Structure formats: structure tokens, C-alpha cells
Amino acid sequence: MxxxxxxxxxxxxxxxxxxxxxxxxxxxxxxxxxxxxxxxxxxxxxxxxxxxxxxxxxxxxxxxxxxxxxxxxxxxxxxxxxxGYRRVRTHSISVKQGQAGSNVGGAGAGAAADAAKRLPGLPGWVARDNIGQASVIGTEEDTAQxxxxxxxxxxxxxxxxxxxxxxxxxxxxxxxxxxxxxxxxxxxxxxxxxxxxxxxxxxxxxxxxxxxxxxxxxxxxxISGLKVHSIVVADPQQHTTADCLFLAYRGSDGKSLEPEVYPRPGGQVYICGVSEDNVPVPATAADVHPRPDAIARLQGVAASELGSAEVLKEQACYLPCSxxxxxxxxxxxxxxxxxxxxxxxxxxxxxxxxxxxxxxxxxxxxxxxxxxxxxxxxxxxxxxxxxxx
Ligand SMILES: Cc1cc2nc3c(=O)[nH]c(=O)nc-3n(C[C@H](O)[C@H](O)[C@H](O)COP(=O)(O)OP(=O)(O)OC[C@H]3O[C@@H](n4cnc5c(N)ncnc54)[C@H](O)[C@@H]3O)c2cc1C
Missing domain, CATH: 3.50.50.60 (FAD/NAD(P)-binding domain)
Known part of the structure; x- marks a missing residue:
């Protein structure tokens, strides 16, 4: 034929x-x-x-x-x-309690140097205060964005x-x-x-x-849809590096959260991680709106990771699942x-x-x-x- x-x-x-x-x-x-x-x-x-x-x-x-x-x-x-394609290093970080804190723009050089000694392999912009465990789970050979x-x-x-x-x-x-x-x-x-x-x-x-x-x-x-939230924040001074983070921590509200933090070339950082079960897929993509409390949780991650970073996008969308x-x-x-x-x-x-x-x-x-x-x-x-x- x-x-x-x-x-x-x-x-x-x-x-x-x-x-x-x-x-x-x-x-x-x-x-x-x-x-x-x-x-x-x-x-x-x-x-x-x-x-x-x-x-x-x-x-x-x-x-x-x-x-x-x-x-x-x-x-x-x-x-x-x-x-925006580039190879990245990828880190899994669990945080003992409180915040998965880091401080782009906040950490002093001395603190960063001390932390770098304690947790080698982590990029300088990731704060170390509450980290329980950190490991490199991907290198430029096998992870990218x-x-x-x-x-x-x-x-x-x-x-x-x-x-x-x-x-x-x-x-x-x-x-x-x-x-x-x-x-x-x-x-x-x-x-x-x-x-x-x-x-x-x-x-x-x-x-x-x-x-x-x-x-x-x-x-x-x-086919079903799973609603997931994300935000994009500014990193205008481009402190972040080509390192992606898979975080696991308990927020101040006691709930656990596993956000993913992906700095992008050009001064933006993408953060996702709050899903919402059993939310029907609306008629069109134009009808998908983020839930304020989910966005607030991601903003909490951004604040602890990136200080007072400006939030550029608040969004939600659906994963297609079988x-x-x-x-x-x-x-x-x-x-x-x-x-x-x-x-x-x-x-x-x-x-x-x-x-x-x-x-x-x-x-x-x-x-x-x-x-x-x-x-x-x-x-x-x-x-x-x-x-x-
Ligand atoms: C928060 C989040 C983070 C993710 N992160 C990653 C990641 O880091 N790496 C990775 O590999 N994947 C990731 N994914 C998964 C990835 O985004 C999806 O698997 C992928 O985008 C699905 O693409 P798609 O084209 O099937 O669907 P969509 O992107 O949903 O596109 C479907 C399109 O069809 C259109 N459409 C629907 N109905 C009709 C119709 N009747 N007529 C015409 N058009 C129609 C819609 O408007 C839409 O534009 C992530 C997903 C989410 C939600």
C-alpha cells in the first residue's frame, strides 16, 4: 500500500x-x-x-x-x-526536618565553604543546614534537561x-x-x-x-489525567548551576513533599511536585487552573531554596496516564x-x-x-x- x-x-x-x-x-x-x-x-x-x-x-x-x-x-x-538542552548533574537530597533550605543570594562564602567540606559533590548554592542525606544520582553522562x-x-x-x-x-x-x-x-x-x-x-x-x-x-x-502543579521563579543573577535536585522533606505544616528543582539556562528555576488526586480533566487545557494552596507549598520550597526569588509562573497541568x-x-x-x-x-x-x-x-x-x-x-x-x- x-x-x-x-x-x-x-x-x-x-x-x-x-x-x-x-x-x-x-x-x-x-x-x-x-x-x-x-x-x-x-x-x-x-x-x-x-x-x-x-x-x-x-x-x-x-x-x-x-x-x-x-x-x-x-x-x-x-x-x-x-x-534549553544541556547535560546536568542530578542530586537526591533528603532533609531531616524543617525546610530543604538553600540560599541562593543568602549564604555567606564561609558557610558555603564549610558546607562544601561536609557534603562534597553538592553545588555551592544548595544550603546544607538540615540535610540528612545527599547523593549524586545522575551525571552529565546520563542526565540532561x-x-x-x-x-x-x-x-x-x-x-x-x-x-x-x-x-x-x-x-x-x-x-x-x-x-x-x-x-x-x-x-x-x-x-x-x-x-x-x-x-x-x-x-x-x-x-x-x-x-x-x-x-x-x-x-x-x-486514559486518565493526574493534575500536577509547578512554578517558575527568577534567578536573575544565575547563581544556580546545571544541577537538578530531587528533594524529600517535611514542610512546616508537617506534610511530606518531594519537589523537583531544575535550574534552567538563562536565569530561571523550575519547581514542581504537588499533585492533586481525582480531579477530572476539564474540557480543554485553557480550563486548567492551579490550586492556590498547592502553589503556596511550591512557593515555600522556592523561598527556602532560592530566597526571595520572584515567581514568574504559577501553573498546573495533567499527566496522561494509562x-x-x-x-x-x-x-x-x-x-x-x-x-x-x-x-x-x-x-x-x-x-x-x-x-x-x-x-x-x-x-x-x-x-x-x-x-x-x-x-x-x-x-x-x-x-x-x-x-x-
Ligand atoms: C508537572 C509536570 C512535570 C513533568 N516533568 C517532566 C520531566 O521532567 N521529564 C519528562 O520526560 N516528562 C515530564 N512530564 C511529563 C510530560 O510533560 C508529559 O508526559 C508530556 O508532556 C505529554 O505530552 P502529550 O503531547 O502527550 O500531552 P499534552 O502536552 O497534554 O498535549 C496534548 C495536546 O492535545 C491538545 N488536545 C486535547 N484535546 C484535543 C482535541 N480534541 N483536539 C485537538 N487538540 C486537542 C491539548 O490542547 C494539548 O495541547 C511532566 C509532567 C508534569 C505535569
Whole structure:
């Protein structure tokens, strides 16, 4: 069968953008990305962007993650623009009590020097007062970071330069005939006009909104969303270094908290870590709002880590999750030209490139050769839990 030319990709997060990028740039097809709100408006714009070579090795995601870790380095060179990619050292720090305190802008040189003697390996900007244990859990060889929003938008830009296009519209259904999808139904975000978009092949990459897919494609597994909060604070003097922190401590309210702190190149620090269970995914990404108490907890982390740092962003978004913890990537059962790529949970930024690369091969060549997708088959029996952070 001839390779499809008109591929409609539903969802402009990092997964849809990576699929579209590989379709356009590596296979010469002209994908149309249909995004309901704006590119990278949800998890893919609000994630941390931490990347690890082998942290998924204990699950079937391991080989995909290893391939993706290598592709991120390639993309940083190929995309030819700033995506905030850099190799990092990564630290696990548990705090005995009180605050996981550090003090960018606060620690005196003497205190920092004393602390450096006591806890070698920690960067100078991390305060040592209450630290119970600290260890290096990743080096520049096996951990890295990227700015998820910059990466997603760069992938889309290159996809457009390669002949693809982006439409801002909500996908509202599919038209199928004889075991094939022939079109997707869309509603334009501005005019509200309903229309059909013809397609030789369709990819559904709608993140946590993939839960809607079962209304049209009941053969797909359940996808749910987990709401997680994050903030971005300023580090204008760029005290922080290329070191990511996984903290575990008990806040002043007695509750435990495991925030992740990722300094970014260019004077910003990203902090995430407060999730909210059983919050239904709202109609669109534009309807997701952070809860003030969750943001306040993260601001407490920022204050103890970074002093009086200005908060630049307060945000929340949904991790897309499957019931067995593994991504769902592959052909939709019963439809020869419909594909799905979702449920990457907390590793979607890491695994986007290898997902895009392999799914583009499956669509264009009939088989994924760069990575095996068999463990992620949408028709698989539900087995057990996948890798979680
Ligand atoms: C707080 C937080 C921190 C994270 N940190 C990391 C990290 O450090 N490293 C890592 O690897 N991963 C991380 N992740 C996970 C990662 O962000 C996600 O796995 C990934 O972004 C999911 O991408 P996606 O494209 O599947 O979904 P999304 O980014 O949610 O994109 C889906 C898109 O589909 C659109 N859409 C929905 N419905 C429709 C429709 N009907 N029609 C058209 N478009 C539609 C939405 O508007 C949205 O733009 C983090 C996630 C969170 C929440």
C-alpha cells in the first residue's frame, strides 16, 4: 500500500509535535497538526524537561528512553535553535526536618565553604543546614534537561518548514468506513465552524484528553489525567548551576513533599511536585487552573531554596496516564490507518523523540524499526505497572 501523504496529527503537545516532525523532516510527508488551544499549552509546556538515560530500565519503557535520550542530543544540534538542552548533574537530597533550605543570594562564602567540606559533590548554592542525606544520582553522562515548551515549538516550526501545517481547532470525532478512518471532524477555535478534514492516516496524541477518544474509538484503553502543579521563579543573577535536585522533606505544616528543582539556562528555576488526586480533566487545557494552596507549598520550597526569588509562573497541568502505567503507542485496533500515542505519564518529554521516530516509521513504512513499540500496543492486555518516578 502507498505511504500516506495526508496525515492528520491530533494534539500539539510534545508527542504530536515529535510525530509530525519525524513525518515531515525524515519521511517527507506533509502532516497537519490540529491543536485545540495552542501548541505546548498543557503538560508539554509546563513540564520540567528532565531527561535520564536509564531511569526507565526496570520497565519495558527502558529501550525507548535510551533511544530518546540519544535523540535529544541529536535534536539539540539538528533543530538549530535554543531548546534549553544541556547535560546536568542530578542530586537526591533528603532533609531531616524543617525546610530543604538553600540560599541562593543568602549564604555567606564561609558557610558555603564549610558546607562544601561536609557534603562534597553538592553545588555551592544548595544550603546544607538540615540535610540528612545527599547523593549524586545522575551525571552529565546520563542526565540532561531541555525546555519542554521551546522543544515542542521548535519541532512544530521545523515540521512547518518541511511542508507540514498547524491548525488551531478542536477534533470532535472521526469518520470511518471499511476499517479505515477517512476524515476527522474538527471545530475551528475562532469561528466555531464545524468541518471535516480528509486524512490518509490519523494520529491521536491528545495527552490527558485522550480519555475522550473512547467515545469515538471504544476499543482504546482508558486514559486518565493526574493534575500536577509547578512554578517558575527568577534567578536573575544565575547563581544556580546545571544541577537538578530531587528533594524529600517535611514542610512546616508537617506534610511530606518531594519537589523537583531544575535550574534552567538563562536565569530561571523550575519547581514542581504537588499533585492533586481525582480531579477530572476539564474540557480543554485553557480550563486548567492551579490550586492556590498547592502553589503556596511550591512557593515555600522556592523561598527556602532560592530566597526571595520572584515567581514568574504559577501553573498546573495533567499527566496522561494509562491503567498499567505504560505508554499507549501504535495502531488503533480494528482501524488500519489510525494511530495513538499517549499516556507517557511523567516521562513524556524524555520519550517524545523516540515515540515520534518509531510511530512515523510505522505509519510510513508499515513497521517501527528504530524502537520496538510492541510493549505499548493499544490492544495489549493490561499487565502491570510501568516505570514511575
Ligand atoms: C508537572 C509536570 C512535570 C513533568 N516533568 C517532566 C520531566 O521532567 N521529564 C519528562 O520526560 N516528562 C515530564 N512530564 C511529563 C510530560 O510533560 C508529559 O508526559 C508530556 O508532556 C505529554 O505530552 P502529550 O503531547 O502527550 O500531552 P499534552 O502536552 O497534554 O498535549 C496534548 C495536546 O492535545 C491538545 N488536545 C486535547 N484535546 C484535543 C482535541 N480534541 N483536539 C485537538 N487538540 C486537542 C491539548 O490542547 C494539548 O495541547 C511532566 C509532567 C508534569 C505535569
Amino acid at each position: 502507498a505511504a500516506p501523504q495526508l496525515v492528520v496529527v491530533c494534539g500539539g503537545g510534545v508527542i504530536g509535535s515529535a510525530v509530525a516532525y519525524y513525518l515531515a523532516v525524515k519521511h517527507g510527508t506533509k502532516p497537519i497538526v490540529v491543536e485545540a488551544v495552542a501548541p505546548a499549552c498543557s503538560a508539554s509546556g509546563k513540564a520540567g524537561g528532565f531527561l535520564a538515560l536509564d531511569w526507565c530500565d526496570s520497565s519495558p519503557v527502558g529501550p525507548l528512553a535510551r533511544r530518546s535520550f540519544a535523540l535529544h542530543a541529536q535534536l539539540a544540534a539538528e533543530l538549530g535553535c535554543d531548546t 531541555v525546555h519542554p515548551e521551546l522543544l515542542t515549538k521548535a519541532l512544530l516550526r521545523r515540521m512547518e518548514e518541511g511542508g507540514g501545517s498547524l491548525q488551531i481547532a478542536a477534533v470532535t470525532g472521526v469518520v470511518a468506513e471499511g476499517g479505515r478512518v477517512t476524515a476527522v471532524k474538527v471545530r475551528d477555535s475562532g469561528s466555531g465552524e464545524e468541518r471535516e478534514l480528509q486524512a490518509d492516516a490519523v494520529v491521536f496524541a491528545m495527552g490527558a484528553w485522550s480519555s475522550q477518544l473512547r467515545e469515538w474509538l471504544p476499543q482504546l484503553p482508558d 491503567d498499567d502505567g505504560l505508554p499507549v503507542i501504535g495502531r488503533v485496533p480494528g482501524l488500519e490507518n489510525a494511530y495513538v500515542a499517549t499516556a507517557h505519564s511523567c516521562w513524556g518529554i524524555l520519550n517524545a523523540p523516540a515515540t515520534g521516530e518509531a510511530l512515523a516509521e510505522l505509519i510510513v513504512q508499515g513497521a517501527a524499526t528504530s524502537s520496538s513499540l510492541s510493549a505499548f500496543d493499544p490492544g495489549r492486555p493490561r499487565l502491570g505497572a510501568g516505570a514511575r518516578r
